[in-house]
Amino acid sequence: MSWRGILIYAENYSGRVNSSAFELLGKANELKIRIDGEVSAITLAREDVDVVVQQLISYGADRVVVYKVSSDEELANQLIHRDAIVDTVNMFKPKLVLISATPWGRSLGPRVAAKLGTGITADCLDIYVDEQGDIVQVRPAFTGNIIAHIKTLTNPVITTIRPKVFPIPRPDPSKRGEVVVKNIEELNLSNDARNIKVLGVAKVKEVKLPDVQIIVSVGRGLRGREDIEIFKEFAKMLGGELGCSKPLVDMGWCEKDRQVGFSGNIVRPRIYIACGISGAPQHIAGMKDSEYVIAINIDETAPISKYSDLLIVGNMYEIIEKAIKKISEVKKDMLTT
Amino acid sequence: MNIVVLVKPTPDITKVKFDIEKGTIDRSSAELEINPFDLYAIEVAVKIKNLLGGTVTTISMAPPHGEKTLRDAISRGVDKAILLTDRKFAGADTLATSYTLAMAIKKLGTFIGKVDLILCGEKSVDGDTAHVGPEVAEHLGLPHASFVTHIVDISSDRVVVETDYGDSYYQLELKLPTVIAVSRPLMFRGALVEPRVPRLSDILKARRAKIDIWNADYLSDVANISRFGLVGSPTRVVKAFYALTTTKTPMVIKGDEGVDMLIKILKEKGVLR
Numbered sequence: 001m002s003w004r005g006i007l008i009y010a011e012n013y014s015g016r017v018n019s020s021a022f023e024l025l026g027k028a029n030e031l032k033i034r035i036d037g038e039v040s041a042i043t044l045a046r047e048d049v050d051v052v053v054q055q056l057i058s059y060g061a062d063r064v065v066v067y068k069v070s071s072d073e074e075l076a077n078q079l080i081h082r083d084a085i086v087d088t089v090n091m092f093k094p095k096l097v098l099i100s101a102t103p104w105g106r107s108l109g110p111r112v113a114a115k116l117g118t119g120i121t122a123d124c125l126d127i128y129v130d131e132q133g134d135i136v137q138v139r140p141a142f143t144g145n146i147i148a149h150i151k152t153l154t155n156p157v158i159t160t161i162r163p164k165v166f167p168i169p170r171p172d173p174s175k176r177g178e179v180v181v182k183n184i185e186e187l188n189l190s191n192d193a194r195n196i197k198v199l200g201v202a203k204v205k206e207v208k209l210p211d212v213q214i215i216v217s218v219g220r221g222l223r224g225r226e227d228i229e230i231f232k233e234f235a236k237m238l239g240g241e242l243g244c245s246k247p248l249v250d251m252g253w254c255e256k257d258r259q260v261g262f263s264g265n266i267v268r269p270r271i272y273i274a275c276g277i278s279g280a281p282q283h284i285a286g287m288k289d290s291e292y293v294i295a296i297n298i299d300e301t302a303p304i305s306k307y308s309d310l311l312i313v314g315n316m317y318e319i320i321e322k323a324i325k326k327i328s329e330v331k332k333d334m335l336t337t
Numbered sequence: 338m339n340i341v342v343l344v345k346p347t348p349d350i351t352k353v354k355f356d357i358e359k360g361t362i363d364r365s366s367a368e369l370e371i372n373p374f375d376l377y378a379i380e381v382a383v384k385i386k387n388l389l390g391g392t393v394t395t396i397s398m399a400p401p402h403g404e405k406t407l408r409d410a411i412s413r414g415v416d417k418a419i420l421l422t423d424r425k426f427a428g429a430d431t432l433a434t435s436y437t438l439a440m441a442i443k444k445l446g447t448f449i450g451k452v453d454l455i456l457c458g459e460k461s462v463d464g465d466t467a468h469v470g471p472e473v474a475e476h477l478g479l480p481h482a483s484f485v486t487h488i489v490d491i492s493s494d495r496v497v498v499e500t501d502y503g504d505s506y507y508q509l510e511l512k513l514p515t516v517i518a519v520s521r522p523l524m525f526r527g528a529l530v531e532p533r534v535p536r537l538s539d540i541l542k543a544r545r546a547k548i549d550i551w552n553a554d555y556l557s558d559v560a561n562i563s564r565f566g567l568v569g570s571p572t573r574v575v576k577a578f579y580a581l582t583t584t585k586t587p588m589v590i591k592g593d594e595g596v597d598m599l600i601k602i603l604k605e606k607g608v609l610r
Contacts, residue, residue: 013502076507079480102503107483107518110431110468114475119432119571122466140580142463143350146360147580154571195480195512202487202499202508214608238608249522252529256486256522262462263374263521271606281351288581292606294599295587306584310602312595322596327609334610 003155005037007094009085010056011104012043013076017052019168020100024161025060026169027127028098034129035095038062042088044184046075053179058171063178065091067187072198078104079193080184082111087187089116094156096135098127101160109160119152121159135159143262144285164210164268205257207241209265214240214273215290217260218248219283221276221298221316225253231275234320237327243267245277261286275316279304296320338391338493339449340382341442342415343457343469345372346399346406350462360577362463369399371406374458376413376532377523382456383414384525385491392416392449396441398426398434404548412535412543419445425553428567431464435472436569440560441551442477447559454496455516459484470518481516482509487524488517 006028010021021041028039041061045052046069053064067084069075089097089112097112099105101123113120125147126138135157137150152158209215216235218228232242244254246261260267262285272290277283279295279302287293288307295308296316305311312319346369354366371379382393395410397403398421407418421441429437446452455474460467467483474481486506487499494513499506501520511517523530535543553562563569590598603609 011503014504018503076502103484103501104503106467107471107481107500110435110466110471111475111481113468114432114435114472117432119430120468121572122431122468136575139465141465141577142353142355142362143465145350145355145579145581146362146577148360148574148577150572151575152572190478192474192478192480195515196482197510197512199497199508199510202506204505208504238603240608262465271603271608284581292602293585293587294602296595296599300589305587305589308587309585310598311587311589312599313589313591314593314595319596319599322593323599326596326600330609 003093003095004035005040005092005094006031006035006096006098007040007042007088007092007156008061008098009105010041010043011100011102012045012052013081013104015046015072015075017043017055018100018102020102020163021056022059022168023163023166024098024100025056027161027166029060029169031096031127031129034133035135037095040065040088040092040094042085044069044075044081044084046070046072049181057175057177058173060169061177063180065180065182067182067184069184074184076198077193077196078108079111079190079196081108082115083187083189083193084184085112086115089156097156097158099158099160101162105160109158113158116156118154118156118158121150121152123162124159125162125165127159127161143281144288145281162266206255207257209241209243209258209260210267212241212267213270214238215243215260215267215269215271216240216273216275217243217245217277218275219245219277220247222248222253227317228253230317230320230324234324237324240271245280245283274304274308275320277304278302279307338385338389338453339451340385340391340393340454340456341445341452342375342378342382342393342395342410343438343455343473344375344379344395344397344406344410345461346370346397346403347372347461347463355579357579360579369403369406371409372458372461374460374519374521377519377521377530378456378458379410379413379415380530380532381488381519381523381525384530385454389491389493394419394445396421396438396445398422398429398437407548408543408546409535411546412539413533417549418546419549419551421551423552425562426566428570429565430570430572431466431468431472432571433565433569435469436476436560436564437556438469439473439476440556442473443559444551444556451514453513455514457516457518459518459520467518470516474516479515480511481518482511483518484520485517485523486520488526490526
């Protein structure tokens with residue numbers, strides 16, 4: 001049997017399919033024209049199997065393979081997901097396997113690749129088929145400074161795709177597809193999977209920064225921990241969220257979930273407002289793809305200016321406090337009239 | 338407890354210069370240093386050793402001049418350092434690299450009895466893949482946890498960690514031996530881990546320390562040498578280019594006028610009414 005078609009892995013460790021799976025289905029259907037075969041989806045589920053299947057088919061899967069697990073602990077055990085993906089790959093021999101480059105996917109993907117002895121390319125921003133008919137994966141390296149185009153010589157080609165790069169396609173509720181439901185007990189689970197015990201959720205993230213459309217970030221220009229509230233208030237006013245640069249996390253002033261940069265969150269919001277952030281390479285790697293960047297900085301020559309659409313030179317406290325005042329006056333006027 | 342820390346010598350990303358034409362880095366522009374994420378793995382390994390006793394061994398696959406970073410690791414409290422270096426290792430992608438490292442761990446195990454815990458940074462600042470930790474675990478048939486933000490507790494046969502799954506942090510209990518790829522900031526038993534600044538006396542001691550050099554043939558009794566280096570690598574970079582050339586020219590506004598412009602832009606973008 002030759003390697004054909006595309007398999008997408010729909011991430012589900014919590015009982016809810018991550019919407020990035022729909023982005024993968026959209027991209028897979030676009031690539032399908034150049035890669036012969038069906039678009040299959042593989043996922044694990046504890047309950048609501050029919051709902052999950054219907055969802056994946058409507059977003060573009062021609063075939064869905066679901067492995068039923070019996071507990072939340074099994075659902076959150078990554079190595080059970082690895083065994084399930086490997087089982088599906090052996091069943092259908094897909095040419096290409098797409099996995100979302102979430103922390104979960106970036107941890108799971110290399111396990112699958114090493115188990116199958118094939119190549120994997122991480123955190124891709126694009127994937128295409130070239131004139132020779134080869135799959136080419138496009139990814140950043142060197143903290144976002146280099147973009148590399150990579151081919152895989154073995155089968156299947158495994159790629160993790162950065163979430164929010166490809167749009168979610170419009171679902172088609174009338175679409176039909178083939179469904180394969182398997183019980184996880186049918187698989188001969190590997191020993192290593194039994195050596196992980198999922199104890200549960202330690203903490204739900206307060207904010208998921210990559211999903212936020214308006215981010216107001218603060219950096220080293222901040223004078224004191226309590227001043228964060230000023231910028232948080234401004235972010236809330238705009239319907240956005242507070243972000244920060246790495247030094248604030250290192251000092252313990254801001255939680256890691258709000259960190260923008262290579263070792264924190266890579267974001268591409270509609271509007272990114274950088275207050276008192278000079279623009280270290282590791283920060284730029286996390287925000288350079290934002291749609292519109294406003295930098296507020298006392299230093300006109302700060303590196304961030306090269307990645308900004310608007311640079312306001314001045315004291316970030318004065319500018320933000322004045323802006324808060326003006327915006328709340330306008331809001332008050334609107335309430336009274 | 339026998340601990341292995343996997344360390345990658347990487348260029349200092351804040352100093353390195355890029356060849357804009359070729360899309361590569363100018364290797365002479367920045368010295369190699371320990372990948373910043375790996376510093377946390379070293380520090381926590383030393384803390385675990387202090388708690389439970391045992392040994393800490395660093396393993397690195399790098400060209401011969403990577404030896405300097407292994408001396409740096411020794412100055413930070415590591416007992417023994419092994420440099421895997423050979424032309425046959427060159428050109429390795431993450432699958433071949435992780436295989437080579439896994440086989441070196443296997444070989445080390447034949448000398449010291451067994452390896453209980455393998456630590457590494459979650460990713461490197463040059464490759465950015467985060468593949469090597471999970472792939473090493475796969476080659477050895479061990480469980481692993483990546484993006485670990487807290488090593489909550491550890492005993493002689495198990496470790497409890499908190500790991501970032503994306504939406505939430507999950508708590509996992511892993512049976513040893515296992516692989517842990519650490520994030521930063523990192524906590525160990527409730528306290529923040531800070532990589533130490535080596536003392537001068539430790540730096541001097543590390544200068545005289547013996548670094549074990551292992552080549553491909555040396556691993557041939559435990560490994561399939563055709564899986565090393567470029568030959569064992571299924572991926573190929575077909576082209577690369579510098580990504581940061583398209584810098585913007587911002588509109589520059591000073592002082593109070595900036596406040597008005599900020600509000601004007603936010604209105605234009607539909608953020609404010």
